[in-house]
Amino acid sequence: EPEVTQTPSHQVTQMGQEVILRCVPISNHLYFYWYRQILGQKVEFLVSFYNNEISEKSEIFDDQFSVERPDGSNFTLKIRSTKLEDSAMYFCASSDRGLTYNEQFFGPGTRLTVL
């Protein structure tokens, strides 16, 4: 069964450093998402991506964040200068196209720890 994969599973970084979180969505999917979940809190939407551009982003997704689809398979989230409050689980998700709801399949997540 196709699945979304994410690397690394755990990333530890120093405050102020840049991190890149990587995701490989399901191959025939067209919509890509990043969500985050701070420990003990709800899952929050960061950004969605379609047709090689951002389709929607939340207030959390400020200038420190960027996304890229550098090739036909990878989808990355970059945080330019990490803060302590960026420590969270980051989930990538992908879905197929359709007018009605298409299930968003989640990857296993990357746990980011900012020291």
Add this chain to the structure above:
Amino acid sequence: RKEVEQDPGPFNVPEGATVAFNCTYSNSASQSFFWYRQDCRKEPKLLMSVYSSGNEDGRFTAQLNRASQYISLLIRDSKLSDSATYLCVVISSGNTPLVFGKGTRLSVIA
């Protein structure tokens, strides 16, 4: 006002019990509704969609009341393996972002 609110939990129930979770949502334009399951430190996984007519999947029954903006999940004959956090999720349309509730934790005890 929070967009999606759920019972705070935790719910600790014995095996075989029936347990019900409730959820309310604030955006009346929401079009699709779901229950996701999240195990500790894992990704959310779709449990079932929720329809106005109500829908059932084995031991799980979901209901939607659009007028009250209320969603419910009933689990019958609880199993140890049902222990998880149950997330109420809504979406405006199509491929727009999912809006999650904080979740309700269920512990099924032997």
